[in-house]
Amino acid sequence: xxxxxxxxxxxxxxxxxxxxxxxxxxxxxxxxxxxxxxxxxxxxxxxxxxxxxxxxxxxxxxxxxxxxxxxxxxxxxxxxxxxxxxxxxxxxxxxxxxxxxxxxxxxxxxxxxxxxxxxxxxxxxxxxxxxxxxxxxxxxxxxxxxxxxxx
Numbered sequence: 001x002x003x004x005x006x007x008x009x010x011x012x013x014x015x016x017x018x019x020x021x022x023x024x025x026x027x028x029x030x031x032x033x034x035x036x037x038x039x040x041x042x043x044x045x046x047x048x049x050x051x052x053x054x055x056x057x058x059x060x061x062x063x064x065x066x067x068x069x070x071x072x073x074x075x076x077x078x079x080x081x082x083x084x085x086x087x088x089x090x091x092x093x094x095x096x097x098x099x100x101x102x103x104x105x106x107x108x109x110x111x112x113x114x115x116x117x118x119x120x121x122x123x124x125x126x127x128x129x130x131x132x133x134x135x136x137x138x139x140x141x142x143x144x145x146x147x148x149x150x151x
Contacts, residue, residue: 131143
């Protein structure tokens with residue numbers, strides 16, 4: 001069995017990184033402490049990282065809120081579209097449901113005559129355009145369909 005022995009030299013302080021021991025005045029003694037400048041730089045880096053994290057979290061929350069508002073607006077738009085096919089609003093005057101009464105989403109439904117002609121050029125009577133507009137905060141959606149009502 002061969003054993004390997006390594007001889008280590010004692011640590012010799014170099015001129016770089018050596019500090020003066022202020023208590024004894026000897027060169028080569030190391031003081032294990034941070035300078036005020038090092039502490040300030042570390043705090044600055046830490047504050048930049050924390051600020052970036054807070055901004056990222058805030059942006060993420062805003063995106064989630066907007067996505068929920070958009071989804072609620074679209075869902076309500078589809079629901080009102082189905083409802084209006086069964087019970088259309090009166091022709092000429094829009095039916096409005098205010099946001100305070102409707103979970104923060106304003107709905108405007110209107111029915112108007114739609115001029116259309118067949119292949120022979122005669123006007124098709126009873127064709128109407130149903131328009132539904134939903135508005136939630138800064139999000140707005142719109143749906144339009146044609147409906148036939150017997151004249």
